[in-house]
Amino acid sequence: MPKVRVRKRVLVIEEIFHEGGPRARKPLRRAASLAVIHNPFAGKYVPEIAGFMEDLNPLGLEMAQSLVAALGDDPRVVEGYGKGAIVGQAGELEHGALWHVPGGYAMRAILGNAKAIVASTKKVGSLGTRLDVPITHINASYVRSHFDSMEVGIADAPRADEILLVLVMTTGPRVHARVGGLKASEIKGEDGLR
Amino acid sequence: MKAKIRKIITFVEETRIEMDKPVNPPTRRAAAAAVIENPFAGNYVEDLTELMDIGEELGSLLTERAISALGIPGPSAESYGKAAVVGENGELEHAAAILHPKLGAPIRKVLGKGAALIPSAKKRGSPGVPLDIPLGHKDAAFVRSHFDAMEIRVNDAPRANEILVAVAVTDSGRPLPRIGGLTKDQIKGEDGLR
Numbered sequence: 001m002p003k004v005r006v007r008k009r010v011l012v013i014e015e016i017f018h019e020g021g022p023r024a025r026k027p028l029r030r031a032a033s034l035a036v037i038h039n040p041f042a043g044k045y046v047p048e049i050a051g052f053m054e055d056l057n058p059l060g061l062e063m064a065q066s067l068v069a070a071l072g073d074d075p076r077v078v079e080g081y082g083k084g085a086i087v088g089q090a091g092e093l094e095h096g097a098l099w100h101v102p103g104g105y106a107m108r109a110i111l112g113n114a115k116a117i118v119a120s121t122k123k124v125g126s127l128g129t130r131l132d133v134p135i136t137h138i139n140a141s142y143v144r145s146h147f148d149s150m151e152v153g154i155a156d157a158p159r160a161d162e163i164l165l166v167l168v169m170t171t172g173p174r175v176h177a178r179v180g181g182l183k184a185s186e187i188k189g190e191d192g193l194r
Numbered sequence: 195m196k197a198k199i200r201k202i203i204t205f206v207e208e209t210r211i212e213m214d215k216p217v218n219p220p221t222r223r224a225a226a227a228a229v230i231e232n233p234f235a236g237n238y239v240e241d242l243t244e245l246m247d248i249g250e251e252l253g254s255l256l257t258e259r260a261i262s263a264l265g266i267p268g269p270s271a272e273s274y275g276k277a278a279v280v281g282e283n284g285e286l287e288h289a290a291a292i293l294h295p296k297l298g299a300p301i302r303k304v305l306g307k308g309a310a311l312i313p314s315a316k317k318r319g320s321p322g323v324p325l326d327i328p329l330g331h332k333d334a335a336f337v338r339s340h341f342d343a344m345e346i347r348v349n350d351a352p353r354a355n356e357i358l359v360a361v362a363v364t365d366s367g368r369p370l371p372r373i374g375g376l377t378k379d380q381i382k383g384e385d386g387l388r
Contacts (some may be wrong), residue, residue, distance in 0.1 A: 007211040011263070013204040014348075019199075130349070135270035154207075155324070 001051040002040035004059055007162065010034040010154055012068050023174040030170045031070045032133065032152045033063040042090035042161035049094065053101045060099075060106030060167070067169040068110055075111050079184065080146045080170035082135040083107070085122040088158035096122035099165050105136075107167060116193035125164075128155050133168045137184060139184040141193050144181025145173030197248040198231040200356065202255075203344050206263045210230065212369040223273075223364035225327060225346050228252055235283035235355035236346035245291035247252040249359075253300030256361035261304060266365050269306035272378065273340040273364045276301070277315040277327040281352035289316035294357055301361060309386035322349045327362040333383050338375025339367035 016028040037059070041049055068075050083103040085096035104118040119134040119141075130153040137143035150168050158164040173184070188194055210220045230252075232242055261268050276297060278289035293314050302308035313328035313335075317351070324347045333345035344362045352358040367378070382388055 005211060011204075011206040011319070013263070014201060015203070016201040018200055019350075050319070151322075153347075155345040177286040 001055050004055050007038065008034050008064040008154070008157060009142070011066060011070055012152060013099050014150070016175045019175050024175050026172065028170065028172050028175045029071055030150050030168065031067045032150055032166055032168045033064060034152060034154060035059060035142060035165045036154065036157040037163050037165060039091045039095055039161050039163045041095055042088065049098060052062065053098050056098065057103035057105065057164060058100040059165070061109065063167045064110040073172055075076040077171050078111055078169045079138060079172050080132045080135045081107050081114070081138050082119045082149070082168045084120055084129050084131050084133040086125040086129050086158050086164040086165045088160045089124060089126055090160040091124065091163060093124060095121065095163055101134040101161060103165065103167055107169070111138060115189060116141045116194060125158065126131045127157060127159065128153055130188060131166060133166055135168055135170055139189050139192065140182065140187040142182045143184050143187065144179060145177035145184060148174055195251055196244060197251050200229045200231070201351070202259065203227045203348055204259050204263045207344070209225060209369045209387045211270065215370060217369045218371040219370045221364070221366035222264055223329070223344050223362060224260040224263040225344055225360050225362040226263065226358035227346060227348060228256060228359055229348065229351040230357050231358065232281060232284045232288055232355050232357045234285070234288055235281065242287065242291035242329060244286055246295040249292040250300060252295035252359050253297040253361070254304055256359065257301045257304040257363065260361055260363040263364065264365055268304045270365060271305050272330060272366055273329045273342065274301065274305065274308065274332045275313045275327045275329040275344070275362045277325050277360050278284040279317055279319045279323055279325055279358045281354045281356045282318065282320055283354040284318065284357060286316060286318060288357060292357065301324060305332060305363070309383060311386065317368055319352065324349055325358065325360060327360055329364060330364060331378065333386070334376065334381040334388050335386060336376045336388050337352050337367070337378050337381065339371035342368050
C-alpha cells in the first residue's frame with residue numbers, strides 16, 4: 001500500500017469555563033487533532049483498499065498522543081472521545097471508512113483500556129467543510145452527560161485528492177450537564193455500553 | 195481579571211507539504227482566542243475604558259497561550275496579528291477598544307520585541323463566523339514572505355452579547371515564499387518597517 005503523505009496538521013484546544021450557568025470548578029477541555037493526507041485512491045475506483053488501514057496506524061498513534069499531550073500529558077484525564085473524516089471530492093465515502101480501525105485503535109492504545117466504541121462520522125466535502133465530530137464516554141457509551149460533539153474544519157482542506165482525518169478527546173461532561181441518564185459514577189464497565 | 199471569559203480556544207497549524215513539495219522545517223502558526231462577555235452590548239456607551247483594560251489583560255493571556263502552543267520562546271516568534279468579532283448586540287468600536295489602545299504592549303512584552311505594527315481585523319458577526327487574522331513580521335512590516343493570514347472560527351461564538359478576541363503568532367512565513375521583496379535576513383529593525 002502507498003505511503004501516508006501528511007500535508008498539514010492542525011491542533012485545536014477548547015477550554016470551556018461556563019455556558020451562561022455557574023462557572024465550572026474544573027473547566028471542560030476538548031481537543032481535536034486533524035491531519036490532511038493525500039488520498040492515494042482519489043480519481044478512480046480501487047477495489048482493494050483495506051491494506052491502507054495498517055499504513056495509517058502510526059499517524060493515528062501520533063495524533064492520539066498529541067491529544068493526550070495537549071490535555072496535560074496524563075491519559076487518565078481523558079473521559080470522552082470521537083473520530084471522523086472528510087474525504088475530498090475525488091474520493092469516495094469508503095475511503096473515509098478506512099479511518100475507523102486505525103483511529104479507534106490508536107486512541108484505545110494510548111488511553112489504556114477504553115471499552116466503549118469510538119463514536120464517529122464521515123462525509124465527502126471540500127475546502128473548509130465543517131465536521132461535527134460526535135463524542136461519547138470512553139468506557140460506557142450510554143453515559144448521558146458525556147454525549148457531546150466538537151465542530152472542526154480547515155479553511156484549505158480537504159482538496160479533491162485529500163482526506164482530512166480527525167481524532168477528538170475531552171476531559172469531562174458537558175459544562176452544565178443536567179438531563180439525567182446514566183452517570184459516569186454508575187459505570188459497570190463490562191460491555192462498553194453501561 | 196476584568197474580562198469575563200466563557201471559553202478559550204487554541205489552534206495550531208503545521209504545514210509539512212505544499213504543492214507536493216516538502217516544507218522543511220514545517221511552517222507553524224498558532225492562534226489563541228477568548229470568548230468574553232461584552233459589558234456594553236445593547237447600549238451606546240461613550241466611555242470604553244473597561245474594554246481597553248480587558249484588551250490589556252487578553253494581550254498577555256492570549257499571546258502566552260499561543261507561544262506555549264508553538265512550544266517556542268517568545269522572542270523566536272516571527273510574525274503576529276490580532277482580530278476580534280463583536281456579537282450582534284455590540285458595536286464595531288467595541289472591537290476597536292479591545293484591539294488598539296492597550297492590547298499591543300503586552301503582546302510585545304511576551305515576544306521580547308515587536309517593532310512593527312500588529313496587523314488587525316475586526317467585524318461584527320454571529321456564532322461560527324470565520325475570522326481571518328492578518329499576519330505580518332513582528333520586527334519589520336515590509337518582510338514580504340511573512341504577509342499572511344490565519345482563518346479561525348468558533349462554532350458557538352460570539353453570541354449576541356459576546357466578543358471573540360484572537361491573537362495569532364507564527365514561527366515562520368508562508369510555506370514556499372518566492373515573490374521577492376524584503377527578506378527576514380535583511381531586516382534593519384530600526385523603524386518597524388524594514
